[in-house]
Amino acid sequence: MELEIVSKETxxxxxxxxxxxxxxxxxxxxxxxxxxYIRLLYFYNSYNISSSHGRQLLKDSxxxxxxxxxxxxxxxxxxxxxxxCNDMGAIVSxxxxxxxxxxxxxxFNMECEEILKLTFFDEINDGNDQRLxxxxxxxxxxxxxxxxxxxxxxxxxxxxxxxxxxxxxxWAFIARSSGDGDPPTLSSPPQFNGASFFPLELDGGGGExxxxxxxxENVVSSKRFVFEGSKIAALKSMVCEKVENPTRVQLLTAFIxxxxxxxxxxxxxxxxxxCIIFKLYHSYVPATTLLQLINLRNRVDPxxxxxxxxxxxxxxxxxxxxxxxxxxxxxDLVGDMKRNFEEFCKTFPTNYRAEQWGLLYKLxxxxxxxxxxxxxxxxxxxxxxxCKFPVYDVDFGWGKPVWITVPEFPWKxxxxxxxxxxxxxxxxxxxxxxxxxxxxxxxxxxxSFCELKTPxxxx
Numbered sequence: 001m002e003l004e005i006v007s008k009e010t011x012x013x014x015x016x017x018x019x020x021x022x023x024x025x026x027x028x029x030x031x032x033x034x035x036x037y038i039r040l041l042y043f044y045n046s047y048n049i050s051s052s053h054g055r056q057l058l059k060d061s062x063x064x065x066x067x068x069x070x071x072x073x074x075x076x077x078x079x080x081x082x083x084x085c086n087d088m089g090a091i092v093s094x095x096x097x098x099x100x101x102x103x104x105x106x107x108f109n110m111e112c113e114e115i116l117k118l119t120f121f122d123e124i125n126d127g128n129d130q131r132l133x134x135x136x137x138x139x140x141x142x143x144x145x146x147x148x149x150x151x152x153x154x155x156x157x158x159x160x161x162x163x164x165x166x167x168x169x170x171w172a173f174i175a176r177s178s179g180d181g182d183p184p185t186l187s188s189p190p191q192f193n194g195a196s197f198f199p200l201e202l203d204g205g206g207g208e209x210x211x212x213x214x215x216x217e218n219v220v221s222s223k224r225f226v227f228e229g230s231k232i233a234a235l236k237s238m239v240c241e242k243v244e245n246p247t248r249v250q251l252l253t254a255f256i257x258x259x260x261x262x263x264x265x266x267x268x269x270x271x272x273x274x275c276i277i278f279k280l281y282h283s284y285v286p287a288t289t290l291l292q293l294i295n296l297r298n299r300v301d302p303x304x305x306x307x308x309x310x311x312x313x314x315x316x317x318x319x320x321x322x323x324x325x326x327x328x329x330x331x332d333l334v335g336d337m338k339r340n341f342e343e344f345c346k347t348f349p350t351n352y353r354a355e356q357w358g359l360l361y362k363l364x365x366x367x368x369x370x371x372x373x374x375x376x377x378x379x380x381x382x383x384x385x386x387c388k389f390p391v392y393d394v395d396f397g398w399g400k401p402v403w404i405t406v407p408e409f410p411w412k413x414x415x416x417x418x419x420x421x422x423x424x425x426x427x428x429x430x431x432x433x434x435x436x437x438x439x440x441x442x443x444x445x446x447x448s449f450c451e452l453k454t455p456x457x458x459x
Contacts, residue, residue, distance in 0.1 A: 001097055001098065001099045001104070002097070002098045003095050003096070003097050003116070003141070004095060004096045004097075004098070005093065005094075005095050006093075006094040006095055006096060007093065007094045008091065008092070008093040008094070009059075009091075009092055009093075010088070010089040010090070010091060010092075011059055011062050011063050011066065011073075011089050011090050011091075011092050012063065012066065012073060012087050012088070012089035013063060013066040013067045013070055013073050013087050013089070014063045014064045014066070014067045015067045016087055017070040017073075017074075017085045017086075017087055021070065021085055022084065022085050022086065023082055023083075023084065023085070024071050024074070024082060024083040024085055024192055024195075025081070025082045025195040025200075026080070026081055026082055026083065026157065026158075026194075026195060026310070027194035027195040027197065027198040027199070027200075027310055027311065027312075028195075028198040028199060028200050029194070029198055029310070029311040029312060029313060029314065030157055030158065030194060030195075030310050030311045031080065031081060031157075031200060032311075033156045033157050033160075033311045034156055035080065035155075035156070035157060036155075036156050037137075037153040037154060037155055037156065038153070038154045038155075038156055038159065038160075038161060038164055039151070039152070039153050039406055039407050039409075040151075040152045040164070040168075040391075040404060040405075040406060041116075041149055041150070041151050041152075041404065041405050041406070041407065042149065042150040042152070042168075042394060042401040042404050043101065043105065043147065043148070043149050043401055043402050043403040043404070043405075044147065044148045044149070044150070044398065044399065044401050044402065045101070045147050045399070045402045046146070046147070046148065046398040046399055048397070048398035049140065049142075049148045049396070049398060054396075054398070055094065055140070057175055057178060057396070057397070058092075058140070058175060058396065059092060060178065061171060061174045061175035061178055061184075061396070062090065062092065062138070062171060064174050064178075064184045065167070065170055065171040065174050065184075066089070066090060068170065068186055068189050068190060069167050069170070069190055069309070070085050070087070071083045071085050071135070071158055071192055071309075072090060072135050072136045072154070072158065072159075072167065073085070073086075073087050073088060073089050073090055073135070073136070074086050074087070074088065074135060075088055075132070075133070075134070075135065076133070076135070076155070076157060080157060081200075083135075083158060088134070089134070090134060090135070090136035090137065090138065091134045091136070091137045091138070092137075092138045092139075092140070093137075093138075093139045093140070094139075094140050094141075094142075095116075095139060095140070095141045095142070096141065096142045096143075096144075097141050097142070097143055097144070098144055099143060099144060100143055100144060100145040100147075101143040101145050101147030101148075101149070102145070104143065104149075105403065108224075108405070116139060116141060116149070116151050116407075133155070135154065135155040135157070135158050136152075136153070136154050136155070137152070137153040137154075138150065138151070138152055138153075139151040152164070152168070154167070156311070157311075158309075158310060159309060159310065159311070160295070160310070160311045160312060160313050161384075161386050161389065162295055162297065162306070162312070162389065163190075163309040163310060163311075163312075165389045165390065165391055166190060166306075166307060166309065167190070167309075168391075168394045169390065169393055169394060170186055170190070171394075171396075172393070172394045172395055172396045172397075173186070174186075175396040175397055176395065176396065176397045188305075188306075188307045189307065190307050190308075190309040191305055191307055191308050191309060192309050192310065193308070194308060194309070194310035194311070194312060197304065197308075197312075197352065198312075198352075219410075219412075219433060219434060220410040220411070220412050220431055220432070220433060220434065221431070221432060221433070221434045221437040221438075222408035222409055222410070222429060222430065222431040223408075223429075223430055223431075223437065223440075223441065223452060224405070224408075224427060224428070224429055224452070225256075225427070225428045225429075225430060225446075225450040225451070225452055226420065226425060226426075226427050226428075226450055226451045226452075227252060227425055227426045227427075227428065227449060227450045228420075228424070228425045228450075228451075229422070229424025229425050231425075231449045231450065232248050232251060232252065232424075232425070232426065234449065235251045235252070235255055235330075235449060236248075236251055238330060238331070239251065239330055239331040239334050239335075241331075242331035242332075242334075242335060243331050243334045243335045243338060246334045246335075246337075246338055247338075248387065248426060249385045249387055249417060249426075250334055250337045250338055250341070251334060252417060252426055252428060253290070253292070253318070253337065253383045253385070253415060253417070254319075254330060254333035254334045254337055255330060255446070255449070256415050256428060256430060256446075257290050257319065257333065257381060257383070257415065258328070258330055258333055259440055259443045259445070259446045260381060260413070260415075260430070260432060260436070260440060261288060261321065262439075262440075262443065263432065263436040263437070263439040263440040263443065264288075264379070264436050266436075266439045267433075267435050267436050267439060287320060287321060287322045287378050287379070288319075288320075288321045288378065288379045288380075288381060289317055289319070289320050289321075289378050289379070289380050289381065290317070290318045290319040290320075290321075290337070290381045290382075290383060291315050291316070291317060291318065291380060291381070291382045291383070292315060292316055292317075292318040292337070292341070292382075292383050292385075293313055293314075293315050293382070293383070293384040293385070294313060294314060294315065294316060294341075294344070295312065295313055296312050296313060296314055296349055297312050299345055299349040300349040300350070300352045301349065301350045301352075314348070314349075315382075316340060316341065316344040316348070317340060318336070318337040318340050318341065318383070319333055319336045319337055319340065347360070348360060348361070379413070380413060381413040381414075381415065382411075382413065382414050382415070383414075383415040383416075383417070384414075384415070384416050384417070385416075385417045386416065386417060386418045386419075387417055387418065387419045387426060388419065389419075391404050391418070391419070392404060392419075392421055402421070403421065404418070404421075405418070405427065406418070406429055408429070408431075409429070409431060410431065411431050412431060412432070412433060413431065413432060413433075414429075414430070414431040415428060415429070415430055415431075416428065416429040416430075428450070
């Protein structure tokens with residue numbers, strides 16, 4: 001596959017950002033977010049995007065959208081503590097790839113992502129100088145069949161997945177409305193006052209979150225699994241007598257986590273056996289912790305606006321598995337996750353306006369980070385669910401995407417869940433150490449509930 005770079009330009013907001021909005025302090029959760037990009041790929045089976053009119057429509061509508069989402073056109077400053085909303089703009093590049101879209105989707109892997117991200121190489125400095133890095137990059141790549149993939153990168157410092165979803169939805173709406181002649185308006189414009197709800201003063205000393213520590217790609221392997229709705233229903237029937245009404249996310253997270261633990265135990269089986277014989281579990285075999293990320297907008301009391309932009313997320317320990325409990329039953333794990341989630345929602349997110357909430361957060365952060373930052377005492381797994389977000393509603397006027405996914409990523413022990421296009425199934429990205437992934441892929445129970453492939457058949 002050969003990538004031809006056609007053009008690259010900077011798109012600035014249509015209207016200049018007012019002076020009083022030039023400096024945007026980041027919230028506590030923004031500052032703790034990792035210095036990385038959220039990456040999404042939107043595949044469109046349409047010739048209209050590739051036309052000169054379609055290209056110009058996307059750029060013009062992006063310029064209008066950045067007027068509302070003005071921090072996305074800025075740059076980080078003050079060591080990542082605030083955004084200079086200086087209208088420097090977002091980077092948009094165009095490219096052509098000499099292969100059919102179906103072939104690219106069928107063979108989608110980390111090498112494919114490397115091909116696509118070449119056009120961003122000069123703009124993204126891997127965090128060496130945050131003042132120079134654009135906070136938003138978009139690459140439009142046309143396939144020889146006429147299909148298109150839109151590769152979107154958005155700095156995690158200014159947006160979580162909910163914020164990025166809102167931005168893409170609003171950008172598409174503005175593009176569809178551009179023919180009306182009137183200036184674009186949004187019925188629910190974004191809000192950028194997260195720091196007023198979660199100021200830095202609440203910080204428990206955590207600093208940047210280490211959950212997303214990047215690892216060598218030669219050590220970590222990522223794979224994509226597709227769980228159809230019927231298979232998820234079958235999983236639910238396996239635990240429904242023991243656990244009342246678990247969510248799809250709880251079911252799949254527990255199921256994947258259980259398979260990952262089994263793979264880890266197989267790789268370190270001899271050591272575990274010795275420890276069991278001599279009852280030295282805690283001396284030589286670490287416990288395992290599953291950390292679940294959660295959107296706080298509708299969990300806090302009172303709820304926050306869905307349009308509140310930034311990182312409005314936290315995490316809780318969904319499961320803590322001791323060495324002697326490594327072979328827990330599925331319903332035990334699901335029940336554990338459900339109970340911990342309910343307990344978290346009863347205590348941590350409530351009354352966030354109250355003074356004592358700051359003390360509660362500090363205690364919560366301290367306990368979580370102690371486990372995260374002591375890998376010798378605990379092996380950490382992290383799950384992030386992007387389910388229930390309307391990602392497939394991003395229609396710029398030529399139809400909804402046929403597939404949305406994320407590139408493969410070298411984040412050790414990471415589980416990422418997204419809804420499939422039909423809304424019934426779930427696509428899971430799982431990242432493990434390579435030796436553990438080899439064993440993970442041989443788990444027949446796991447493979448009986450999912451397909452290890454990309455959904456190119458939907459084109």
